[in-house]
Amino acid sequence: MISNKQILLLTSLLIFSAASILFSLLSGSVDITLAEIAGSILSAETNLNSQVLHQIRIPRTLAAFVTGGLLALSGAIMQVLLRNPLADPYILGISGGAAVGALSAILLGASGFWLSNAAFAGALFSIFLVFGIANKFGDWSVTRLLLTGVVVSAGWGAVINILLTTSSTNNVQSMLFWLMGDLSQSRVNLAHYLLLIAGLAGGLLLSRSLNVLIRGQLLAVSLGVNVQALRLLLFFSASVFTATAVTIAGSVGFVGLIVPHMLRLLGARDHRFLIPSCILLGGSFLVLADSLARTIVAPQQLPVGVVTAVIGVPAFILILRSTIRK
Amino acid sequence: MATLHIQSLTLEVANKTLCRDLNVQIQQNESWCLLGRNGAGKTTLLHSLIKQRVIDEGSVLLDGTNIADLKQRELARKIGILFQQGIEALPATVFETVILGRHPHLQSLLLDNEKDIEIAEQALAVFELDSLKERPVDSLSGGELQRLALALLLAQTPEIFLLDEPSNHLDVAFQIKLLTVLTDKVREASASLIMATHDINLASRFCDNIILLLEGGEALVGKCSDVLTEENLSKAYGCPIQSVHSGEHRLFYPA
Numbered sequence: 001m002i003s004n005k006q007i008l009l010l011t012s013l014l015i016f017s018a019a020s021i022l023f024s025l026l027s028g029s030v031d032i033t034l035a036e037i038a039g040s041i042l043s044a045e046t047n048l049n050s051q052v053l054h055q056i057r058i059p060r061t062l063a064a065f066v067t068g069g070l071l072a073l074s075g076a077i078m079q080v081l082l083r084n085p086l087a088d089p090y091i092l093g094i095s096g097g098a099a100v101g102a103l104s105a106i107l108l109g110a111s112g113f114w115l116s117n118a119a120f121a122g123a124l125f126s127i128f129l130v131f132g133i134a135n136k137f138g139d140w141s142v143t144r145l146l147l148t149g150v151v152v153s154a155g156w157g158a159v160i161n162i163l164l165t166t167s168s169t170n171n172v173q174s175m176l177f178w179l180m181g182d183l184s185q186s187r188v189n190l191a192h193y194l195l196l197i198a199g200l201a202g203g204l205l206l207s208r209s210l211n212v213l214i215r216g217q218l219l220a221v222s223l224g225v226n227v228q229a230l231r232l233l234l235f236f237s238a239s240v241f242t243a244t245a246v247t248i249a250g251s252v253g254f255v256g257l258i259v260p261h262m263l264r265l266l267g268a269r270d271h272r273f274l275i276p277s278c279i280l281l282g283g284s285f286l287v288l289a290d291s292l293a294r295t296i297v298a299p300q301q302l303p304v305g306v307v308t309a310v311i312g313v314p315a316f317i318l319i320l321r322s323t324i325r326k
Numbered sequence: 327m328a329t330l331h332i333q334s335l336t337l338e339v340a341n342k343t344l345c346r347d348l349n350v351q352i353q354q355n356e357s358w359c360l361l362g363r364n365g366a367g368k369t370t371l372l373h374s375l376i377k378q379r380v381i382d383e384g385s386v387l388l389d390g391t392n393i394a395d396l397k398q399r400e401l402a403r404k405i406g407i408l409f410q411q412g413i414e415a416l417p418a419t420v421f422e423t424v425i426l427g428r429h430p431h432l433q434s435l436l437l438d439n440e441k442d443i444e445i446a447e448q449a450l451a452v453f454e455l456d457s458l459k460e461r462p463v464d465s466l467s468g469g470e471l472q473r474l475a476l477a478l479l480l481a482q483t484p485e486i487f488l489l490d491e492p493s494n495h496l497d498v499a500f501q502i503k504l505l506t507v508l509t510d511k512v513r514e515a516s517a518s519l520i521m522a523t524h525d526i527n528l529a530s531r532f533c534d535n536i537i538l539l540l541e542g543g544e545a546l547v548g549k550c551s552d553v554l555t556e557e558n559l560s561k562a563y564g565c566p567i568q569s570v571h572s573g574e575h576r577l578f579y580p581a
Contacts, residue, residue: 205435212429215416218409221378223482224402224430269418272436 006273009266013280017065020284024061024291025053029298032057063186064290064304065283066196067249068259072282073199074241075256076274080214081234082146089242089256092149092235096156097126098246103163103175112185115178116247123243126152131235140231142217181252181305183290188248196279199241203275206230210271252305254312255282262316265323285312328389328404328485328518329353330375335384336543337370343543344370347384350537350547354485355515357508359529359550360522362539363563368522369410371537372488375520376407388486402430406484410491413475415464420474423463424450427481449480452507453500468495476504487511489521493528501525505532526567526578530554538562554578 025037032049040050074089082091089095101122105115134140134148160179164172203210209230213220220227245252259282260274268274289307296302330352337344344367352358360368373379375386377393386393388404406427413423427449428442450456453473458466466474472495479487487508493501509532511517520537523529529536529550536553538546540562546553559567559578566581 208429208432208435211422212426215418215423215426216414218378218411219413219426221398222376222402222407222409223426224397224399226398264417270422 005267006270009263009268010273010277010280013277013284017280017284017287020287020291021061021065024064024287025057027291027295028052028057059187060183060290061287063188063248064183064287066188066192067183067186067245067252068255068286069196069279069283070199070241070245071252071256071286072259072278073196073203073275074238074245075282076260076271076278077203077210077234077238077241078256079260080210080271081231081238082142083214083216084142084146085261086257087146089238089245090251090253091146091153092130092239093126093152093156094123094239094242095246095251096153096160097129098123098243099179099251100156100159100163101125102178102250103160103167106171106174106178107163107167119250120243120247123239123246126156127236127239127243140228145235177303178250179305180303181250181308182301182303183249183286184294184301186249192244192248195241195244199237200276200279202237204272206233207271207275210275214271249304252286252308254305254308255286258312258316259285262319265319330405330486330518331387331390332375333385333387335371335374335386336382337367337374337379338382339367339370345539345545346543348537348545348547352486352518352520352535354518355512356535357512357519357533358521358535358537359533360520360537360539361524361526361529361559361562363541366539366541366562368539369490371539372407372490372520372522375488376401376405399430402482402484404484405486405488406479406482407488408475408479408490408492410494412472412494413463413478415466415471417462417464419459420450420455420461420463420466421446421459423474424455424477424481427478427483430482445483446477446481449477452480453477453503469497469500472496473500480507485517487517487519487521489519489523491523492521493523493525501528508532526554526559527575530578531575 026032026034030049030052032053036049037053040053071089078087078089078091079085098119099122102115102119105118110118130148130152134145164175167175209225212223212225213227213230217227260278263274263277263281268277286304286308289311290304293302293304293307332348332350335348336346360371362368370379374381377398388396388401393401425438425442425446428446432442433439447456450459453476455470455473455477458470463471463474476492492504496504505528508517508519512519519533521529521533534550536548536550538553538558540546546558556568567578568581569576569578
């Protein structure tokens with residue numbers, strides 16, 4: 001049932017998203033006023049501030065929003081697929097595979113295009129590795145899938161450590177930024193927007209089935225859900241969302257784990273609300289975190305993953321506490 | 327009208343034959359009980375009827391169609407099941423849970439329609455859960471959870487009710503209420519009922535027909551009046567069982 005509370009939540013999230021994007025456009029080393037933002041977006045001005053907006057802040061803000069949205073969406077899906085509150089977009093080893101790809105590329109001196117492609121290739125390889133192993137068992141049980149993912153993750157972790165310990169100091173700096181998540185080089189294109197929109201649409205179409213599946217596989221079967229097909233679809237779609245997100249921004253932590261939980265605690269348990277809410281809160285949360293990451297210690301920049309943890313952990317604990325008190 | 331035809335069904339678990347060449351025809355207005363020892367295959371048999379388990383040999387026909395050829399959703403509109411495990415206690419409200427019963431019938435992708443809400447609310451009322459509508463499921467007692475699982479099943483409005491240990495956690499009053507509600511539906515010929523249970527007396531009071539699973543994959547199938555005897559039960563359970571008559575009921579007890 002659509003309750004007023006849920007509509008209120010969704011409306012607040014829309015406003016929060018808009019506010020976070022505006023905040024991100026306003027913050028930075030060059031002072032740009034609201035009027036300038038409006039003017040620059042409405043007309044094609046070519047002054048310095050307009051260039052900063054169009055070439056740096058707007059693309060970076062949009063990249064943060066898309067990445068955060070994809071991560072939170074993927075986290076919500078993984079939590080249904082694995083029926084485990086600790087599930088996050090990275091639990092099945094996708095970010096580990098991407099990290100090995102990205103770090104190897106850094107080691108070889110690649111950046112930009114090749115770095116992204118190496119990360120994406122690593123993520124894809126990891127997805128099929130986990131799928132292949134889980135499928136080989138012929139048993140798609142939650143526990144097996146989870147264990148397979150965790151073990152593959154651990155394997156990637158070892159490779160990452162080897163790469164870190166054997167690289168030069170210069171490379172290690174870039175590698176650590178990648179590992180913690182960093183949006184300074186991030187750009188998104190039409191394909192990324194389309195993927196996020198497809199995720200929203202697909203998530204909404206499946207939302208009722210997700211509502212049933214999260215209650216358990218047996219109940220879902222008895223209520224007419226084709227559980228095998230649905231789980232396969234969830235596995236691959238969440239994997240692609242994660243792979244894309246880490247390709248854009250490295251493995252930004254916490255967003256995919258805590259955003260869906262926060263929203264569930266706030267009452268958005270119904271996936272018809274949880275899915276759009278995740279995209280909005282995940283997106284705006286990362287936009288906000290990135291604004292802080294590039295301004296707190298300016299002109300230095302922090303990796304955004306550090307900021308998501310610094311804001312996310314206390315915020316989550318506060319919400320957890322307030323819901324327990326009821 | 328839904329009829330269920332179990333044809334030469336063989337089920338095996340870990341090389342143990344649970345039932346061999348089982349043939350049962352279940353009509354719309356019939357109530358069946360499914361009795362047998364622990365591990366005799368009661369749950370496995372019920373699960374095989376909703377395709378939760380592969381059938382080793384034989385087939386199950388729903389209104390003449392092999393269930394293997396039916397979509398899960400089509401099956402769920404006709405057959406509903408109460409699982410032995412009941413409902414998991416998650417932080418969702420009672421109403422959010424009971425409305426899931428409407429899942430196989432949903433017309434609209436996103437919006438709930440009034441009729442579904444009404445059916446779900448009526449189902450809650452039957453099991454006296456209407457006052458708990460907004461309560462989180464993880465705050466319910468064992469008996470309340472079981473009533474919620476039953477309300478969900480009722481909201482699913484199936485034509486064939488499969489019940490696996492329905493009396494779990496239920497007090498005597500709700501056991502009788504549940505079976506009265508369901509057997510009323512059976513009598514009105516709008517449903518049939520198959521109930522796996524360990525409560526022989528509840529089974530004999532509310533069911534007219536019986537599948538009694540024996541050791542080694544054998545089964546006795548027939549009218550309760552013919553099959554429910556001291557001799558057959560003693561054989562099935564491997565311990566002596568006797569009966570007494572009390573008013574209109576016959577009561578069984580281990581000797």
